[in-house]
Amino acid sequence: MATKRSRERESSVLQYILVGATLAICLLGWLVFKTLSFDQGQHQQRLAAIRTVSALDIDLNRYFLGVLTSKTESNAAQREELRLALARAVNALQEGAQAFDGITPELDAAMQAFYETAGSKISIAMEVRASETARLQSLLDLPTGARLTAIEQAYQNWTQSRIDEANFYRVVLVAYTVFLMLALGYLGYRLRLSYDALDQANGQLREANRTLESQVQARTKDLTKTLHDLRESQAQLIQSEKMASLGQMVAGVAHEINTPLGYARSNAEIVRTSLSGIRELCEAQGKALGLLNAANSSDEDIAGALAQAEEVRQAVQPEELMGDLENLLSDTDHGLVQIADLVSSLKDFSRVDRSRNDLFDLNAGVDSALKICNNQLKGRIEVTRYFAKLPEIECSPSQINQVFLNLINNAAQAIEGEGEIIIETATDKNGVVVRVKDSGCGMSEEVQKRIFEPFYTTKGVGRGTGLGLSIVFRIVEEHGGRIAVESTLGVGTTFSVYLPLTQTKVAA
Amino acid sequence: MNTATKPRVLFVDDEPRVLTSMRMLFRGQYELYFAESGPKAIELLKTQPVDVIVSDQRMPGMSGFEFLKVAREINPHAMRILLTGYSDLNAIIGSVNEGEIFRFVNKPWANDVLSSTVANAVTAAKSSQAVAQAPEPAASVEPVAGSDKPAVLVLDDDASVPPRIQTILGGDYRVFGARSMDEAVERLESEQIGVVVSETRVQNQPVVSLISLLKQHQPQLVTVILTDRADAGAAIDLINQGQIYRLMTKPVQDVTCRIMVNSANRHHQQLAKTPELHQRYEVEAPAAPPPGAAPPPTLKLMDRIRSLRSWVTGR
Numbered sequence: 069m070a071t072k073r074s075r076e077r078e079s080s081v082l083q084y085i086l087v088g089a090t091l092a093i094c095l096l097g098w099l100v101f102k103t104l105s106f107d108q109g110q111h112q113q114r115l116a117a118i119r120t121v122s123a124l125d126i127d128l129n130r131y132f133l134g135v136l137t138s139k140t141e142s143n144a145a146q147r148e149e150l151r152l153a154l155a156r157a158v159n160a161l162q163e164g165a166q167a168f169d170g171i172t173p174e175l176d177a178a179m180q181a182f183y184e185t186a187g188s189k190i191s192i193a194m195e196v197r198a199s200e201t202a203r204l205q206s207l208l209d210l211p212t213g214a215r216l217t218a219i220e221q222a223y224q225n226w227t228q229s230r231i232d233e234a235n236f237y238r239v240v241l242v243a244y245t246v247f248l249m250l251a252l253g254y255l256g257y258r259l260r261l262s263y264d265a266l267d268q269a270n271g272q273l274r275e276a277n278r279t280l281e282s283q284v285q286a287r288t289k290d291l292t293k294t295l296h297d298l299r300e301s302q303a304q305l306i307q308s309e310k311m312a313s314l315g316q317m318v319a320g321v322a323h324e325i326n327t328p329l330g331y332a333r334s335n336a337e338i339v340r341t342s343l344s345g346i347r348e349l350c351e352a353q354g355k356a357l358g359l360l361n362a363a364n365s366s367d368e369d370i371a372g373a374l375a376q377a378e379e380v381r382q383a384v385q386p387e388e389l390m391g392d393l394e395n396l397l398s399d400t401d402h403g404l405v406q407i408a409d410l411v412s413s414l415k416d417f418s419r420v421d422r423s424r425n426d427l428f429d430l431n432a433g434v435d436s437a438l439k440i441c442n443n444q445l446k447g448r449i450e451v452t453r454y455f456a457k458l459p460e461i462e463c464s465p466s467q468i469n470q471v472f473l474n475l476i477n478n479a480a481q482a483i484e485g486e487g488e489i490i491i492e493t494a495t496d497k498n499g500v501v502v503r504v505k506d507s508g509c510g511m512s513e514e515v516q517k518r519i520f521e522p523f524y525t526t527k528g529v530g531r532g533t534g535l536g537l538s539i540v541f542r543i544v545e546e547h548g549g550r551i552a553v554e555s556t557l558g559v560g561t562t563f564s565v566y567l568p569l570t571q572t573k574v575a576a
Numbered sequence: 577m578n579t580a581t582k583p584r585v586l587f588v589d590d591e592p593r594v595l596t597s598m599r600m601l602f603r604g605q606y607e608l609y610f611a612e613s614g615p616k617a618i619e620l621l622k623t624q625p626v627d628v629i630v631s632d633q634r635m636p637g638m639s640g641f642e643f644l645k646v647a648r649e650i651n652p653h654a655m656r657i658l659l660t661g662y663s664d665l666n667a668i669i670g671s672v673n674e675g676e677i678f679r680f681v682n683k684p685w686a687n688d689v690l691s692s693t694v695a696n697a698v699t700a701a702k703s704s705q706a707v708a709q710a711p712e713p714a715a716s717v718e719p720v721a722g723s724d725k726p727a728v729l730v731l732d733d734d735a736s737v738p739p740r741i742q743t744i745l746g747g748d749y750r751v752f753g754a755r756s757m758d759e760a761v762e763r764l765e766s767e768q769i770g771v772v773v774s775e776t777r778v779q780n781q782p783v784v785s786l787i788s789l790l791k792q793h794q795p796q797l798v799t800v801i802l803t804d805r806a807d808a809g810a811a812i813d814l815i816n817q818g819q820i821y822r823l824m825t826k827p828v829q830d831v832t833c834r835i836m837v838n839s840a841n842r843h844h845q846q847l848a849k850t851p852e853l854h855q856r857y858e859v860e861a862p863a864a865p866p867p868g869a870a871p872p873p874t875l876k877l878m879d880r881i882r883s884l885r886s887w888v889t890g891r
Binding site for chain 2: 116319322323324328329330334337395403443448485
């Protein structure tokens with residue numbers, strides 16, 4: 069784009085330069101023509117014509133003066149000579165007239181005056197006789213000489229003006245030449261500068277070419293470092309998100325464990341305190357039984373012991389107490405089983421006892437995730453599971469469990485108040501699919517587009533980091549699977565996780 | 577024992593086995609009521625007055641402190657105890673400021689601790705009900721006659737906090753600053769302080785034992801905690817052992833601070849007027865220091881606090 073524009077500019081500049089140079093050469097030619105316009109040959113010819121006419125005029129005057137002074141009639145030969153001289157004079161006049169015609173008005177006027185004078189002189193000269201002294205005198209008196217001088221003067225004036233003009237143009241030509249030389253010099257200087265700049269640019273280009281590789285290397289190094297830093301901070305963020313969700317999970321799990329632990333402990337204490345009453349009863353009954361069995365015991369002693377035993381029995385109410393204690397102990401049992409279950413789910417969930425890439429039944433993963441977040445669901449959300457019989461797939465069970473936990477947590481958080489979550493598993497053409505469907509608030513299309521972006525969250529400040537689904541996305545992607553979302557505002561959302569049966573590449 | 581005179585205790589927990597255990601533990605001692613959720617308990621409270629409410633914190637639908645907040649509006653005289661398996665800080669702050677709870681009890685609980693806590697709560701409830709039923713004392717009697725404005729003591733390492741509080745409270749209060757517990761005790765001796773605004777730690781020592789001692793010996797003193805180092809454990813100790821009245825987190829918010837100190841001051845005046853109410857804010861004895869540990873600085877303050885008490889009671 070820039071190159072094209074600069075090329076256009078260059079071509080227009082070139083056009084200007086060409087036009088300018090043509091004009092300058094035309095001007096130069098015109099000036100040279102102006103200095104050369106004075107024709108020296110013609111000038112000499114004209115001067116010669118004036119001199120010829122002047123010489124003829126002087127000869128004529130001398131002849132007529134001779135006639136006038138000698139008073140002799142000319143002989144025929146002389147007359148013939150005169151006639152020839154007059155003819156020459158007329159010819160010379162005609163030539164002179166041709167040579168001088170139309171040069172300047174002043175010269176024209178002088179010529180006109182001379183023609184008239186010379187015309188009368190010639191016409192008189194043709195007819196005049198020696199006797200006609202007066203006419204001879206008048207002939208001699210005709211100022212042809214003065215007229216010729218005037219012509220010469222006028223011609224000289226004109227010539228001078230032409231020479232002056234030529235001189236002026238010569239000076240102009242010199243000035244113009246100097247100007248052209250200067251312009252040429254300037255252009256040369258500019259050209260030199262351009263060449264210098266070009267040389268410099270070429271040098272820089274060469275230098276740049278030489279250093280380009282090292283620069284590229286340095287940049288690549290910088291970029292690699294930046295990428296590494298980014299990866300590291302991303303890993304840190306993911307770690308902190310994991311810690312945050314771990315915190316939530318711990319809160320839930322701690323409550324889940326502490327509640328059964330609470331009543332189990334309380335029940336055990338109640339049982340222990342109740343034992344003292346039972347012991348008392350046993351002792352009283354034992355004593356009565358001993359007295360009954362003893363041969364030497366009196367009836368009164370036996371009756372007293374029995375009455376006491378009965379009194380203790382009334383106080384303790386063993387039938388009722390035994391029922392209560394049995395209930396308490398079965399509650400305690402139940403609580404302990406619950407705790408054991410939870411601990412076992414925690415172990416299943418974290419999969420700390422399994423290798424990274426393992427064959428894993430996703431149904432079991434969904435179940436353990438459900439147990440972990442039971443605290444969020446119970447009493448509020450009805451969970452329905454439609455599990456197909458799934459082939460075990462190759463995956464990292466702890467990461468896949470994290471995916472299920474995040475999806476179930478999101479589903480639970482999307483539901484305000486009571487609702488329903490449906491979890492469906494099925495085989496797909498290349499693997500398995502797990503769908504988590506909630507009856508929650510749903511998402512707009514804009515929100516759906518962005519949910520997998522890191523830090524994007526619709527939850528309030530402090531409620532979500534916006535990393536949960538981006539972690540889900542990353543884990544699924546690393547397993548060579550994909551995740552899809554369908555959602556309708558106010559109706560609910562379905563996340564579908566597709567996972568392949570085997571891993572083509574090792575999960576990072 | 578006549579049923580009508582038995583104290584009434586309401587237990588709220590979403591786990592019915594907890595309720596069974598409570599029934600076994602307290603049967604015969606109290607008239608027992610049970611509810612498996614906050615809303616059911618609220619329904620019950622609307623028709624049945626009780627003396628003590630023991631509620632679980634983490635329940636589906638309505639959390640324990642949300643329930644206690646409503647319960648306090650329905651039945652302000654009942655003492656409220658929160659039974660928690662795991663509490664986040666916000667829940668604790670909410671339960672102090674809005675639920676005005678008497679004690680936190682952690683799950684799993686020890687039966688003797690729970691029993692004595694409930695027993696204390698029952699005593700406190702009975703005494704405050706007696707006050708409520710007694711005719712209103714003449715309002716004209718001002719126990720703090722002689723000092724024109726109520727006094728607030730601000731205990732904080734940060735010297736900028738007391739002037740800030742004075743600015744927020746304006747001219748209605750006299751605000752005194754203290755940067756150590758010794759300074760605080762001196763100030764308590766020289767001035768008639770009604771409200772203490774304190775950080776949780778001063779000079780790297782927890783203030784909970786000082787506040788606990790102060791509350792034991794000068795029950796009408798009302799404490800508001802203003803902290804930037806809130807943690808759940810410390811907050812529970814402050815409630816159980818210090819009977820703190822309110823808990824605020826830094827940065828100080830003007831409106832909240834003014835409302836809380838005003839409310840604390842009204843509370844102080846009410847306590848000063850009716851000593852029977854003191855039991856309602858009775859504190860739990862702080863845990864004995866582990867043997868071999870250096871005695872906390874507050875121990876040497878005991879004598880001075882005793883003298884302070886005699887000074888207060890001498891009036």
